Amino acid sequence: MSRSEYYPSLSGDIKLRYDEKMKLTDGIDPYALRIDELSEDVSFLPAVKIVDLMNYLVLTHCFYTGQQMKAYKSLQAFKYYEAGMSNKRWQK
Template sequence: MANTSMEETVAESQYCKDLDPISKQRYTKLISKYVGSDPYVMKMSEFSTELRDLPAVEAVDITNYLVLQTSYYTRQQMKAYKSLEAYNFFVSGWVNHLGTKRLRDNHRLVFARVNHSQRSNETPLKTWIIAKEDGEVIAAHCNCMAGLSESCSHVGAVLFSIEAGVKMRDTASCTSEQCKWLIPSHVKKISAAPVALIDFSSAKSKKQKLDRSFEGRTPENPFQRVEMG
């Protein structure tokens, strides 16, 4: 009997089937090597929402992947401003249904839904990330128009969400109950509001505010509770 490779037998989503031949080969090679199944055919019940299961992604891991690592397709580095844009997506509450699945060889698959950049009222995008348990990011993908670059702003937003979850898990000054209120809650729809009620803070200032909250240097909890399920 002829040997059949995992790449030939892996369950494929319709998204995968619709890819051009070169992109499909790259996509199936990644999921075959690390996951064994297309994340886009998995159910959310297969993923854990417990913080203890998240890979230990830190700022240096995000920088290495988003800013320093070369894109497989464009062969160009992702510019630093893109990482700030991605952080703004995170603090704006565009990431939801974050879940983690343990893989072989101490790898983790993190799956999340992220609002569209320009069309927040449409069905959220699906984004997945493969990382080692120690936080090193191996690969990522999103079903947005720029997802084939493996480093779009939606991927960045999920990475920042993971980083925040890890800080919640590991910060001694933050009790489990207090930490539940630090991550930005999911925003399903952006409604009109008076200018006086709109937060025009930059992504950088929001990051500093969140970091201070994790470190217990401010009594305020500037964000609402995250929706994990």
């Protein structure tokens, strides 16, 4: 496994977590990649749906605190609901 210049600056648990994440990428350190090793082909990107975004924003737990993010208040639909526009506006 090739390591980037960033890797030696990590310490303790952070280095262990970094090693675990590198295992998910077949040992490729993203900071060691060169520009000619990257692709601009968008077909390699995973499909992302609105449900995926909602799950991330609302159901994800914060790594540092362990608490659920509950960012539903930032979602536009929640703002409409809170403003009293639940069904009136959409029943035309």
